[in-house]
Amino acid sequence: MHIHRYEKLWLIIGSLILAVFLGILAFQTFFLEMGPPSHAEMIDPQTVRESEIFADTELKEIGDNEYEIAIIAEMFAFQPGDLEIPAGATVHFTLASPDVTHGFKITDTNVNVMVVPGHISKVSHTFDEPGEYLILCNEYCGLGHEFMANTITVK
Amino acid sequence: MAHINETPILHKGTAVNDDAAAGITGRDIRLSAANLFIAFIALLIGGFAGLLQGLVRSGFFELPSWISYYALLTAHGVMFILVLSSFFSIGYLYAGTSRVLGGLANKTIAFGWAGFALMTTGTLIAAFLIVTGNANVLYTFYTPMQAHPWFYIGLALIVVGILLNCIGMFITYQSWRKRNPGKLTPLFAFFANAVFVLWVFASLFIAVFVIAMVIPWAFGWVATIDPMMGRTLFWAFGHTLVNIWMLTSISAWYVAMPKIIGGKVFSDSLARVAVVILVVANVPGGFHHQILDPGLSVNVKFLHVIQTFMIIFPSLMTAFAMLATMERTGRAKGVTSLLGWWKTLPWSDARFFALIVAMFAYIPAGLGGIINASNQINQVVHNSIWVTGHLHLTVGTTVILTFFGISYWLIPYLSGRKMTPTINRLAVAQTVIWASGMLLMSGAMHINGLLGSPRRTANTSYNGHSAAADWAMYEMLMAMGGVILVVGIILLVYIWAQLAFFAPKGKTDFPIGEDYSPSDASPLFMDRWSIWMALATVSVAIAYIIPLIDFASGHNPGSPPFLMP
Numbered sequence: 001m002h003i004h005r006y007e008k009l010w011l012i013i014g015s016l017i018l019a020v021f022l023g024i025l026a027f028q029t030f031f032l033e034m035g036p037p038s039h040a041e042m043i044d045p046q047t048v049r050e051s052e053i054f055a056d057t058e059l060k061e062i063g064d065n066e067y068e069i070a071i072i073a074e075m076f077a078f079q080p081g082d083l084e085i086p087a088g089a090t091v092h093f094t095l096a097s098p099d100v101t102h103g104f105k106i107t108d109t110n111v112n113v114m115v116v117p118g119h120i121s122k123v124s125h126t127f128d129e130p131g132e133y134l135i136l137c138n139e140y141c142g143l144g145h146e147f148m149a150n151t152i153t154v155k
Numbered sequence: 156m157a158h159i160n161e162t163p164i165l166h167k168g169t170a171v172n173d174d175a176a177a178g179i180t181g182r183d184i185r186l187s188a189a190n191l192f193i194a195f196i197a198l199l200i201g202g203f204a205g206l207l208q209g210l211v212r213s214g215f216f217e218l219p220s221w222i223s224y225y226a227l228l229t230a231h232g233v234m235f236i237l238v239l240s241s242f243f244s245i246g247y248l249y250a251g252t253s254r255v256l257g258g259l260a261n262k263t264i265a266f267g268w269a270g271f272a273l274m275t276t277g278t279l280i281a282a283f284l285i286v287t288g289n290a291n292v293l294y295t296f297y298t299p300m301q302a303h304p305w306f307y308i309g310l311a312l313i314v315v316g317i318l319l320n321c322i323g324m325f326i327t328y329q330s331w332r333k334r335n336p337g338k339l340t341p342l343f344a345f346f347a348n349a350v351f352v353l354w355v356f357a358s359l360f361i362a363v364f365v366i367a368m369v370i371p372w373a374f375g376w377v378a379t380i381d382p383m384m385g386r387t388l389f390w391a392f393g394h395t396l397v398n399i400w401m402l403t404s405i406s407a408w409y410v411a412m413p414k415i416i417g418g419k420v421f422s423d424s425l426a427r428v429a430v431v432i433l434v435v436a437n438v439p440g441g442f443h444h445q446i447l448d449p450g451l452s453v454n455v456k457f458l459h460v461i462q463t464f465m466i467i468f469p470s471l472m473t474a475f476a477m478l479a480t481m482e483r484t485g486r487a488k489g490v491t492s493l494l495g496w497w498k499t500l501p502w503s504d505a506r507f508f509a510l511i512v513a514m515f516a517y518i519p520a521g522l523g524g525i526i527n528a529s530n531q532i533n534q535v536v537h538n539s540i541w542v543t544g545h546l547h548l549t550v551g552t553t554v555i556l557t558f559f560g561i562s563y564w565l566i567p568y569l570s571g572r573k574m575t576p577t578i579n580r581l582a583v584a585q586t587v588i589w590a591s592g593m594l595l596m597s598g599a600m601h602i603n604g605l606l607g608s609p610r611r612t613a614n615t616s617y618n619g620h621s622a623a624a625d626w627a628m629y630e631m632l633m634a635m636g637g638v639i640l641v642v643g644i645i646l647l648v649y650i651w652a653q654l655a656f657f658a659p660k661g662k663t664d665f666p667i668g669e670d671y672s673p674s675d676a677s678p679l680f681m682d683r684w685s686i687w688m689a690l691a692t693v694s695v696a697i698a699y700i701i702p703l704i705d706f707a708s709g710h711n712p713g714s715p716p717f718l719m720p
Binding site: 002003006007011014018022026028029030034035036037038039040041042044045046075099101103105107108111112113114115116118119120121122132133134136138139140141142143145146147149151 | 223225291293299300381383386424425447456457460467468475479525530532534535538607611615620622675709713714715717719
């Protein structure tokens with residue numbers, strides 16, 4: 001098999017660029033801990049509402065401007081409703097679905113995670129910029145999908 | 156890769172049976188034409204569903220109460236992604252294979268018609284349930300959302316029908332190899348076989364999912380289903396499907412394009428290497444649809460990212476081969492300046508023009524794909540309408556424009572007619588209309604996605620939230636793009652009708668490029684598909700064993716069905 005030298009050059013340069021790019025992704029993932037949300041814990045979807053974690057869906061302060069909240073993503077709402085936090089607060093979200101698959105997206109942030117029944121999803125974010133952020137379901141979940149949204153106000 | 160010098164390669168990669176070149180038999184024509192006919196109907200239905208979606212989402216239009224936005228969305232996805240693409244690919248690949256291998260085997264014809272019957276029946280069942288609002292689950296039908304149980308029977312029939320077509324293709328391919336020992340299969344047949352091998356891999360995943368898991372659950376024989384298992388099996392199928400279309404499209408780029416521009420295939424062996432890498436590395440790419448899923452560890456996800464990136468390599472090879480083919484053709488015509496060959500290309504030939512516009516669209520489409528697959532970067536775009544924009548560049552532009560380009564020779568080839576200069580001009584105009592509509596729509600989708608607008612969501616202002624207000628302008632551009640595209644579809648259907656029934660009688664060739672030089676011929680073992688299927692199985696195993704064992708042993712209590720009326 002004959003490979004033209006220009007093609008060799010093109011493939012080598014292309015592969016090197018890909019390797020460097022993958023290297024940067026790996027560095028961010030494993031050393032800067034920027035990997036995608038990948039929580040492993042499981043939960044029976046039919047017992048989400050009664051479970052210890054999701055029985056209380058209140059915003060809890062767990063540290064210096066650090067909060068924790070359990071959110072139930074269900075057809076067609078996030079429970080509890082709208083949230084309010086101070087600027088600079090770090091919020092740890094714990095999510096589960098008692099029914100179908102939902103998405104949890106906060107606009108103007110990189111918070112974006114799937115909520116698949118049977119699994120618990122976790123994602124954290126520090127809200128530095130004040131404003132009213134829109135939380136929306138970005139996975140089709142039924143005929144009322146477009147109504148599944150809340151806000152989180154950062155003051 | 157060692158060259159097998161002992162065995163003389165008698166039949167070059169693209170050598171053609173002369174009898175076959177004179178025209179394919181009537182029964183081969185009828186099988187291909189039947190498949191293309193269903194593809195065209197799917198294009199019409201899916202296209203109008205798409206237009207209505209654009210108008211609804213931008214607020215131009217409100218649907219009557221008997222049909223929901225999501226029914227249209229399901230129709231658009233199923234018609235385009237499952238029906239149009241599979242029927243068209245089968246019609247095109249069967250016709251081309253018949254052309255280069257000297258006709259389809261008797262059994263192939265039987266399997267072809269049986270597959271066609273199952274696929275058509277499945278399509279009718281699925282379409283009926285979608286339109287009557289009994290299957291608002293979108294083409295991904297993520298469990299535990301549940302459609303009418305017969306919707307899944309329809310899907311299963313389509314998949315089994317595709318598998319029968321796979322068997323049909325393998326019979327003709329292998330019987331040619333048996334009759335021609337020591338000869339390399341023609342390059343087009345190699346591409347066609349590769350597409351059907353990928354289809355086997357894709358279909359097995361979805362068949363296991365639909366037949367063994369979803370149908371028993373939807374009919375109520377089993378109480379619960381594991382949604383993560385479902386997502387994983389679906390995307391092993393779904394992403395493979397994407398590369399099935401790509402492989403079908405690039406078969407025209409590699410084999411037909413050189414002939415159309417009056418040149419030769421750049422390198423038979425490198426073309427086959429690109430095909431083989433695509434087949435071997437493809438299936439695990441499905442996991443990049445699950446980067447934000449729970450239940451998969453960061454390490455396993457990164458392994459999947461690396462495996463997904465393997466698919467980029469053959470695309471780099473294709474990019475080089477396409478430009479090299481064009482440059483060499485120009486040089487052979489005596490062009491000496493650095494870029495002068497660019498001007499010698501047959502720009503006014505609709506067959507070439509549609510293909511090259513498709514190739515140009517593949518550049519941003521491929522780049523967008525790399526972004527989507529890039530682990531943490533996926534968080535920025537996942538499930539935003541950016542992804543829809545990406546899909547409309549890949550499938551909606553690169554693949555579909557290639558299919559349109561193919562149809563400009565395939566239809567008259569099958570109907571025994573000739574394209575007239577007027578139809579050719581219309582086809583060039585169609586390409587321009589399609590590309591501009593897609594540029595507008597897909598561009599607006601990409602920007603809107605970066606602004607946070609979700610995909611697959613009916614028109615909503617999110618209680619008048621300011622973020623959603625920013626999306627309105629782009630939604631209007633999307634709708635405008637949709638209107639332009641529907642003009643493109645109407646024009647295309649006119650062109651197709653002309654080519655099939657009204658254009659002057661004559662002989663149109665199925666363009667098959669000729670090999671470049673003997674040193675570029677592939678070694679014979681490239682035709683041993685057992686090697687590539689074994690390697691593909693290994694790559695599937697590396698990606699899937701850990702997650703699937705995890706899900707199967709994870710004691711997932713499972714989900715009962717939630718009926719989507």
